[in-house]
Amino acid sequence: MAWWHSSSQSINLEWVEHIAVLLAMAAFAWLVWHVVFGRLVAISQKTKTEWDTILLQTVSTPISVLIWLWPSSYVLDSLLAATAKVSESWLVVSRRVLVFAVILWILLRLVNRIEAYLMKSDTRDQTTVSAMGHILRLLLAVVGVLTALQAFGISLTGLLTFGGVGGLIVGLAAKDLLSNFFGGLMIYFDRPFSVGDWISSPDRNIEGTVERIGMRMTMIRSFESRPLYVPNSVFSSIVVLNPSRMQHRRINETIGLRYKDADKMAAIVTDVKAMLETHPDIEQRSTLMVNFDAFAGSSLNFFIYAFTKTINWSRYHEVKQDVMLKIVDIVHAHGADFAFPSRTISFDKDEMTEAAIPVPEAIQAASNKH
Structure with missing residues (x-):
């Protein structure tokens, strides 16, 4: 209470007006964006292509969040400067991370929506579409984490050096997990079968319809309607028959x-x-x-x-x-x-x-x- 009383003496009417103006500008910007977004959605519904609708649905929520969080960061900056007298450098870095996080969020949403759109088409290979979606999401996640660490001043050189040694240790401890992961990549790129194919193996008691190909295991629905979960590494050492082809x-x-x-x-x-x-x-x-x-x-x-x-x-x-x-x-x-x-x-x-x-x-x- 003593800290608050001593700090609140520096809070004057000018600071309150500054906060009110920032919040009012955020509310006005959000209202304008809401109206513009509604008009753009109405226009996109009249076009023959669905890509414009996918793009609008992708950016709608992230931009709304950015409209409110960006002025709010300045509000927090002013509040801390008036009360705690702390440095503003970390808030500047946080705003950069915020912008990059919103961009990364938009890209992830775009990948998910494009994948869902392509999966609805019968003319495209669903296995390849799913594989590319997994790879792009993993790549964006790695880039996002490394960029955030660099923005906060963490040296990537030392991190990568530690990651090399740590990766060797983790790789030895989780070799089965990694073998399943790379087995999934082999299925995605070699494409011995796809989702919906009827497959069987004379080496193992495996036969049924492929329902899902994950990064660790593949789910096959047997002809008795029972789910069969097969680790992806198994397919690198057995013969697979694909009667569907x-x-x-x-x-x-x-x-x-x-x-x-x-x-x-x-x-x-x-x-x-x-x-x-x-x-x-x-x-x-x-x-x-x-x-x-x-x-x-x-x-x-x-x-x-x-x-x-x-x-x-x-x-x-x-x-x-x-x-x-x-x-x-x-x-x-x-x-x-x-x-x-x-x-x-x-x-x-x-x-x-x-x-x-x-x-x-x-x-x-x-x-x-x-």
Whole structure:
């Protein structure tokens, strides 16, 4: 209380008027900005592009905060000068940091809004967009921290020297975290898969749809609708299959005819191949084969080898079903039929005669039973 009474004696009406003028100017500037911003938003809504709207939404809040904080810093400066008699140098530095912080805030908001806008488009790779967003935010954060430290007079040379030694220690202690981080960067730049892709790994029990690629781990939704969280470093040491990027789906089936239809095999194979060559859902630029293949134990086998135009799993099975039904019609049209596992037993004439003569012991045993 004694300090306040001694300090408040230097607070006069002129100081109060100075504070009031600064706050009034801040309120007037904020009101003008509010009106101008409203007009600019109305104009941007009439344009065909969304970039002007994104820019206005980015700068609206930071500029409003700057309008109030900048005069407030001078108010605080005057108050401290009148009461505490402290140096103004740190307030000058704080104002510089304030301006740079607002600029950094605007840039971060701009990166976030551009990323959200690009992620809504189906024509852009969401994995690349997300990766660039993470990298830009990290870069802006590092630049912001280093600039703030330099503004307050902290030597960056010593800090970087200490950071080199400290970084080595931290790197050894958190090698798994760093390996996951660089594994995420590898996924972003190599792009073996993207968000929405169906992937699987023959090396690990991993299969499902990629929902999110983070800087440390990737979330995959399995076909049982269970989330699977895989560290990014795992993908640098396993084989990843990406069926979502296949160009076609393959039909590879073996069909068996009866041995008694051997004379009809050539005509059936020719008609089946002609059917596949004219089928609207079979890719004609890929390999297409229909050939008599093997003499099996109970059938004569021929195979079909073709690719569908669609890669959709459900549509693929519809096309395959249509092809198989057409093959059934072709086989039946030639008076042939499909084979099933069977076995034919034959006896020589002498063996049949011997088997038909009753054995005396067998006759005696049968009479004893009766």
